Amino acid sequence: MDFALLHDAFWGLTFDGIALGAIYALISLGYTLVYGVLRLINFAHSEVFMIGTFAALVAASGIMGVKVEDDPRTGVKMVLTLLVCLIAAMLASAITAVLVEIVAYRRLRQRGATKLATLISAIGVSISLVEAFRIMTHSLPREFPRIMDKTFLFSYAGADIRNDKVIVIIAAGIMMFALERFISKSRLGKGIRAVSMDENTATLMGVNINRVITVTFFAGGLMAGAAAFFYILVYENTSFKVGFFLGISAFTAAVLGGIGNLKGALFGGFALGLMETWSSAVFGTAWKAVISFIILVLVLLIKPTGLFGESIQQARV
Amino acid sequence: MADMKSRLNLRDRGAEYWERSPKWRRVALSIFFIALCYAIPFLNNPLINTPGSDFRSVLFYPVGMYVMMAIGLNIVVGKSGLLDLGYVAFFAIGAYTMAILGTKTSLNFWEILPIGVALAMLSGVLLGTPTLRLRGDYLAIVTLGFGEIVRIVAVNTDAIGGARGIAGIPTPPNFFKAKFTILDPKPYYWLLLTFTLLIIWMVRRMAARRPGRAWDAIRQDDDVAQLMGINTRRYKVWAFVLGAAVAGVGGVVYASQILSIVPDQFNLNVSILILACVVFGGIGNLWGVILGAVLLAFTPERIRFLSQPRILVFGMALVLMMNLRPDGILPKKKREHFDPDWHTVEESGEGEIK
């Protein structure tokens, strides 16, 4: 155990934790949105994220012609490349999410299948996507070219604030804000909330359930795609396995905050990002999952529905 | 149409045939099937052979092992309705007990077996007691986390071999004429089969008696189960512990055959695969679960010639199956009207208001 490291590098770790937490939060929004509407864990959501990272990769090298050995880009070209990669990742993830719903969920839902059957169906999609990418990438990790020069903008209390992470935090904030506006103001967003509260009543009120569900998956996919791009921008590599680890953490974050609750997902994401970064400093990175898990169990034991409760809607017994 | 369906429903017809059979026929059929199971390693049918891997090894692992574990998990998920995504943890605990005690002490397989099972059960109690009051999805993530934690702890604890695991695990001592060696998987298969039959016998007894009814009640309506005087918490922990015990047996046997284990064998995928066996076969129905496990364990081996895409094919088959038969291949029978007298009772319609 190394508390000295935590003490000395506290602000640096905190900053890194917030950046990681932003990524977690964006992914966990997808879990929470789908859970709110379908009351199901979208097991394939981690692969929605994974596909986003590969889409960003393809966009960078295929569309923008960036090579791994290239120097980082500058100016307008850099901004353009970043944007194209971001949009590619978001679209790819969102489309994947919608397809996942059609393939894995729709028919089962219409037949009134059990939760477990649906879960297995989603697991099947997840396995298929992971395997497809494992075969395509020959089980090898892929490197993401450095698009922007990573520099330290300034130092605060010993913490070096790196530009790419600042971008991630700000952009993630914008995404979350946009999603929040969408859910609370737009007609479709209100549909999502209505279905979350009571599917039957929502149907009676003329809400088109299928459309609401598609939109929900699409929105969750957009967030996961953004997270995928931010992840690959900061960590500069991906593999077919990437969804698994990020997915578990993001799902833990969603549960920590109270699954089905948007605010909870955001809070859970940041809290988990911070806890993981801090605890890795103390116990070593190998144990960070253990620490997160113990914290999750403790939280659930004290508040069985997560910190914020399940408040897109009331919990149904 | 409904009539056609019921005619084609082999499960119900099978069940009906069984229920109407006199005792001698049931005994004879049972003996026949059990003998058949023991004889499978000697069968050399190209249909069931597994090109690309040794058929007898495949019978032990994955087929036999998955069947056993699926039966164990079915107590938890199928009977009691508790979604456990970390079942592999108990398997790992059994395997590690065998590995550690087998390499560090002079205890033999038969002495370690009860210790391994007891430790798996104990961890079931420790995990289950605080967490089983959580609702379904929360329980899922907590158990999933637990499964990962056990693996991560194993990877990071050098005293038990760290990521390299433990090698040189002793084989069970010879049992009469059966020699347990790495070269011959048959005795292991028979050992596993014997344990599995014992477990089936126990599970069937429980299912037909008070614990089975309690689990049925809990799965269907936890609140009402409590109000009917069932100590739901205790029965849930029991389900967890019994499931853990079965996985513990599996782990001990597995480690004694494979001779060396590494933590990464006990990953989330194993838990998910076993859950898939349970749901794929027909959740809650013992025979369906067994069939599901056989199919899911065997198929990837049978199509090993596809080498690369076989897991992909497996994943897609899962999706397809669930879309076509969401209740599994062999769902729980809707046991009704087996007593011929009930056919004659006319639907009076009495009381059918609103």
Place this chain on the structure above:
Amino acid sequence: MSENVLELQNITMKFGGVTALNEVNLVVKKGEILALIGPNGAGKTTIFNVITGVYKPTSGDVVFQGASIVGKKRFQITKLGIARTFQNIRLFGESSALENVVTGADVHSKTGVVGSIFGTRQSRREEKAALEKALELLEFMGIKKRAGQLGKNLPYGDQRRLEIARALATDPKLLLLDEPAAGFNPAEKVALGETIKKIRDAGYTVLLIEHDMSLIMGISDRVAVLDFGTKIADGTTTEVQNDPRVIEAYLGAPADAS
């Protein structure tokens, strides 16, 4: 006859800012049928939930056979001898009618999981006893022919009867019936009334929530009236019928006792 099976002492139940029950006192005497009436939302089912341990009262005490049961777990309360039915039928739909009732009868078994696995003599004896008792109760409720059918496939009325059989299987000292005649036609209501009387005559004590006045007046020994979470009257059927507060608050017009 004067022994009190159940006493609610100053029960108050608040949900957030809403007071569902306000200082309710209620006594159920051994061997009687006590009807609990009141308009919708008066707190009748809440009383059942307080008695059976679903809710813990905000204040006040529930005394069952001389001892407080507040804070006891639901299954413990059932074991002590309180059983109930539900306003919205809540059977184990995927289990057969017989299994539903045997599940109730299991309360008295002492065999645990281990005993069941090994089929001890105690286990076999208790299994047999529970089964026999369940069959007897199905017969008593007139639904023995339904024994093998799944709970969810039973006709509506039989589902209500099955719920009563399941509750009786726990051998309750106090039976709580939550609108057992809801949805019944007049003839069925009369038959149900007779059944409830038979249950009382067999030595059970019954606390009954019901809306149907003729049924209540026909079978109840006493009636308690609840309005907006407060008990406004309590007495014999005649007393309650003539109580001006009841007439005003609940009936709005003189009761029709036919």
